[in-house]
Amino acid sequence: MAPASDDDIVRLGMAKGGMTLLDDQQAHALYAAMGPAREISGGSAANTLAGLAALGASCSFIGQVADDQLGAVFAHDIRAGGIAFATPARGAEPSTARCLIFVTPDGQRTMNTFLGASQYLPADALDDSVIADAAVLYLEGYLWDPEEPRRAMRRAIATARGAGRKVALTLSDAFVISRHGDDFRTLIADGAIDILFANEHELAALTGLDDFHDGIAALAPQVPTLVVTRSEKGAHAVCSGEHAMVAASPVAQVIDTTGAGDLFAAGFLFGYVRGAALETCLGLGAICAAEVISHYGARPEADLKAMVAPLLG
Known part of the structure; x- marks a missing residue:
């Protein structure tokens, strides 16, 4: 992660606020x-688990x-956060994935990602017992793009559903939907x-509807729980016909x-697995999001337990 000006974003040909995939040469x-720059462990689903563990x-x-320095740092950091991580590292090539993030003065992040070893997660690396024991299987849309982890995620979904567990998916980015929207729509239609987690731009990309409320109305009946974030405008959720919304913290x-x-x-998921009310789940999400945007990096630094305690009573 490195600070950058808006002129830097233009000069380097990046799409401000978006995420672009790079090959190894482009990444270098x-x-x-x-x-x-600062080197900080990240990864979408890993960040979510870091918050949940906190x-x-x-x-x-x-x-x-991969079996390299960045892979060792990632493994150390996620385990140090109290998260179990037993997937064996690959060889040194391709190297561990990394995301080059440029942060402009308005706090907006522009991401450029080399998927590296992450795009070779094989289905046989899954521990089905871990998936079957979890209350929720959480999947990130980013890794639906490469073929091998897509097969692994399909197997994980089948394992979770076979064990009667819940499956959560974050759509991750509109570009993922542009490439794999039909897959996501089929998963939703098949139950x-x-x-389902989305931001308002991903909601529009998935439904084809520019109006936020029209998109909610179209998608909510298709998924048991729909959660849509709107940055500074707060977040909405619909669960089995119940609607809730919160302002941004x-x-x-x-x-x-x-x-x-x-x-x-x-x-949100922390509240969900505790059986909290829908509005409380949204409130917990808003508090955690506010904490992470108040500093560099995508993992919490403050005491999240203390921050959410007033909401949980």
């Missing part, structure tokens, strides 16, 4: 163009790193997804929006 070239949930992570200064959706999902 863009890294060379970055200013002084709140006190029991979590396991399934994902692929494979119990909890106040932040003294937005430093970096990286991980806002990931941590919102963490707070």
Whole structure:
């Protein structure tokens, strides 16, 4: 992660606020163009689990790193956060995935991702017993793009549903929907997804409807629980016909929006597995998202348990 100006974003040909996939050569070239940077463990689903673990949930992570320095750092950080991580590392090539994030003065993050070893997560790396024991299987849309982890996620969904567990999916980014929207629509139509997370742009991309409320009305009947975030405009959720909404939690200064959706999902899921009211789940998500955008990096730094305690009573 590195600070950048809006002129830098234009000069380097990036789409501000979006996520672009890079190959290894592009990743090295863009890294060379970055200013002084901070190296921080990340990954969408991993960030969500970091938030859940900080709140006190029991979590396991399934994902692929390489046998290299970045892979060792990632594995250390996720285990140090109290999250079980037993997926064996691949060889040194391709290297561990990394995301080059440029943060502009308005706190907006522009992401450029080399998927590296993560796109080779094999289905046989899954521990079916871990999936079957979990209350919720949480999947990130980013890894639906490569073929091998897509097969692994399909197997994970089948395992979770066979064990009577809930399946949650975050759509991750509109570009993923542009490539795999039909797959996601089929999963939803088949009843494979119990909890769907989206932001308002992803909602529009999935439904083809520009109006936010029209999109909610079209999609909510198709999924048991729909959660849609709207940045500073708060968040909405619909669960079995019940509607709820919350305002965004106040932040003294937005430093970096990286991980806002990931941590919102963490707070929501923490409330969900505890059987909290729908509005409370949204409130927990808003608190966690506000914490993570108040500093650099996509993992919590403050005491989330203390922050959410007033809401949980």
